[in-house]
Amino acid sequence: MIGRPWGEVLSTSAGDLLVIRPKRIKLPFWMVLLGLLLRWSGRLLWWCLRHPVVTVSVVLALWLYVEFDWPGLVVPLVLAATASAVWRWRDESSWWTFLAGPLLGSCRRVFVYRRAWREAMTLCGLAEMYDHRPVLPELLRVRSDQALDVLTVRMVRGQTPEQFQAVSANLAYAFGRRHARIYSERPGDPPTRTGHAAWLLRLVDRVRYRDRPTLVYLALVRTDALRTVVPPFAVPAVPDFTALPLARREDLRTWSLHLLSTHVLLGGATRSGKGSVLWSLVRVLGGGIASGLVRLWVIDPKGGMEFGLGRPMFARFAGTSFEAMADLLDEAVEVLRERQTRLAGRVRVHTPTEADPLVVVLIDEMAALTAYLQDVELRKRIASSLGLLLSQGAGVGVLVVAALQDPRKDVLPFRDLFPTRIALGLTEASQVDMVLGDGARKRGALADQMPRWAKGVGYVILDGTPDPMRVRFSYVSDDDIRDMARQYPAPVDASDILAQVGRETATEPVRLPLPRKPSGPLLPESLRNLLDRDAGGDAR
Numbered sequence: 001m002i003g004r005p006w007g008e009v010l011s012t013s014a015g016d017l018l019v020i021r022p023k024r025i026k027l028p029f030w031m032v033l034l035g036l037l038l039r040w041s042g043r044l045l046w047w048c049l050r051h052p053v054v055t056v057s058v059v060l061a062l063w064l065y066v067e068f069d070w071p072g073l074v075v076p077l078v079l080a081a082t083a084s085a086v087w088r089w090r091d092e093s094s095w096w097t098f099l100a101g102p103l104l105g106s107c108r109r110v111f112v113y114r115r116a117w118r119e120a121m122t123l124c125g126l127a128e129m130y131d132h133r134p135v136l137p138e139l140l141r142v143r144s145d146q147a148l149d150v151l152t153v154r155m156v157r158g159q160t161p162e163q164f165q166a167v168s169a170n171l172a173y174a175f176g177r178r179h180a181r182i183y184s185e186r187p188g189d190p191p192t193r194t195g196h197a198a199w200l201l202r203l204v205d206r207v208r209y210r211d212r213p214t215l216v217y218l219a220l221v222r223t224d225a226l227r228t229v230v231p232p233f234a235v236p237a238v239p240d241f242t243a244l245p246l247a248r249r250e251d252l253r254t255w256s257l258h259l260l261s262t263h264v265l266l267g268g269a270t271r272s273g274k275g276s277v278l279w280s281l282v283r284v285l286g287g288g289i290a291s292g293l294v295r296l297w298v299i300d301p302k303g304g305m306e307f308g309l310g311r312p313m314f315a316r317f318a319g320t321s322f323e324a325m326a327d328l329l330d331e332a333v334e335v336l337r338e339r340q341t342r343l344a345g346r347v348r349v350h351t352p353t354e355a356d357p358l359v360v361v362l363i364d365e366m367a368a369l370t371a372y373l374q375d376v377e378l379r380k381r382i383a384s385s386l387g388l389l390l391s392q393g394a395g396v397g398v399l400v401v402a403a404l405q406d407p408r409k410d411v412l413p414f415r416d417l418f419p420t421r422i423a424l425g426l427t428e429a430s431q432v433d434m435v436l437g438d439g440a441r442k443r444g445a446l447a448d449q450m451p452r453w454a455k456g457v458g459y460v461i462l463d464g465t466p467d468p469m470r471v472r473f474s475y476v477s478d479d480d481i482r483d484m485a486r487q488y489p490a491p492v493d494a495s496d497i498l499a500q501v502g503r504e505t506a507t508e509p510v511r512l513p514l515p516r517k518p519s520g521p522l523l524p525e526s527l528r529n530l531l532d533r534d535a536g537g538d539a540r
């Protein structure tokens with residue numbers, strides 16, 4: 001039975017309904033005032049304990065003012081501003097990490113996000129009702145850098161990061177920004193620690209970067225770093241195939257492609273800047289092309305319009321005849337077969353060397369080969385070579401990097417065989433998932449909403465997380481291409497790779513006879529002895 005509330009019963013209706021006036025305790029005025037004062041002081045004390053930096057600063061400022069009047073405030077402020085300016089001038093990145101970022105983050109937390117939090121969460125549909133009361137996601141921390149504000153948010157019990165990802169655009173506009181991204185794990189990798197205290201810092205990092213499934217990270221783009229054209233990256237003498245710098249990320253870091261052991265599919269509408277992605281890749285491979293560590297086999301069905309300028313860099317090139325393109329692909333399959341025979345039983349993954357280079361088959365406008373080609377026989381031949389290359393080439397260093405405009409299955413039947421995908425501006429929302437994989441658009445890859453200026457801007461999926469990242473690829477101009485072609489031509493003997501490696505066939509391995517197994521437990525001892533004796537007799 002439910003207990004009756006404390007108070008005076010005013011009336012009872014015919015049913016069980018009781019109308020009760022709560023009992024009031026009358027207190028003297030001084031006691032109420034004292035209670036209120038105690039409550040406010042308690043709150044103030046708690047606030048001071050939670051914000052020690054602000055408290056100490058205010059106390060210090062008051063003390064300086066009382067002791068030295070106005071100069072006591074102005075002189076330290078001028079000194080601090082000068083020190084900060086010098087710090088920024090000497091090392092801007094550490095200045096952002098340790099001073100400006102946390103300071104700006106704290107200010108924006110109080111003056112921007114906290115003020116709009118309740119309204120934004122409710123109107124974006126992230127407030128839940130529990131026990132007849134609204135429960136909001138909790139804003140824990142704001143960290144700013146040059147480009148982004150990263151908000152650490154504790155979800156309401158029962159929410160998932162997908163719910164936040166579904167309303168990421170609403171969240172961006174709710175806080176007056178154009179782009180927002182939701183990360184289910186803390187964005188950014190732990191820093192590499194060196195020096196004496198590295199072990200301690202690594203321990204701290206393990207705690208800081210631990211998996212925290214109750215949190216989501218909302219990154220709001222404060223200053224869009226992708227609005228300006230990205231200049232070409234420096235060409236490394238020896239390319240690191242696991243991290244080829246190609247694009248600028250929203251957070252001003254560099255996005256690098258892991259090319260080794262993968263095939264890359266690049267989807268983008270016409271004039272979206274596919275050329276700049278392919279040329280950025282060619283550029284960072286330049287050092288390897290000249291030294292012979294990597295061979296580019298290029299198919300340019302636009303008659304050489306896109307890649308003709310860089311012809312000296314390419315070991316093989318087909319631009320006009322589809323027959324020649326089919327031959328090129330067949331030969332790539334031959335290289336694949338030769339490598340499989342040679343490497344089988346020795347290694348499981350091919351490591352590129354100058355004697356045995358990485359072969360990258362670069363295809364612009366792939367649909368011209370797989371869908372729009374009139375000659376059915378030729379199309380079938382191309383399809384079968386492509387299928388083989390895509391399904392078996394990654395491990396033996398014969399990779400395919402293909403660009404196309406229309407990612408539908410009937411245009412590109414091998415879509416699923418590309419492990420790495422890049423989506424530039426696309427024309428339809430459904431194409432985003434076709435290029436980047438199921439659910440990518442829901443997770444914030446709005447490649448179909450690219451503004452007109454966003455040439456070479458696209459979405460990539462970062463290694464190790466399912467969350468898409470917005471990047472802008474470097475723009476390689478025609479003059480840069482001419483320079484590259486002069487500086488990094490492929491070696492003279494680059495075209496005939498099969499003649500260079502020499503074919504070998506793997507020989508049958510020497511096999512040892514199997515040792516006789518110990519007898520199974522199912523046979524009785526006497527029978528086993530009998531069998532063993534017989535076997536011994538046979539052997540003699």
Ligand SMILES: Nc1ncnc2c1ncn2[C@@H]1O[C@H](COP(=O)(O)OP(=O)(O)OP(=O)(O)O)[C@@H](O)[C@H]1O
Pocket residue numbers: 229230268269270271272273274275276277405455456457472473474475476
């Ligand atoms: N990263 C970039 N930064 C700035 N401008 C770019 C970038 N990439 C391309 N552009 C510009 O965008 C235009 C189209 O680029 P591009 O020819 O590479 O597109 P595409 O996707 O290959 O088009 P198509 O399908 O017609 O071949 C060009 O005028 C180029 O100057």
Ligand SMILES: [Mg+2]
Pocket residue numbers: 274275306364
């Ligand atoms: Mg193009």
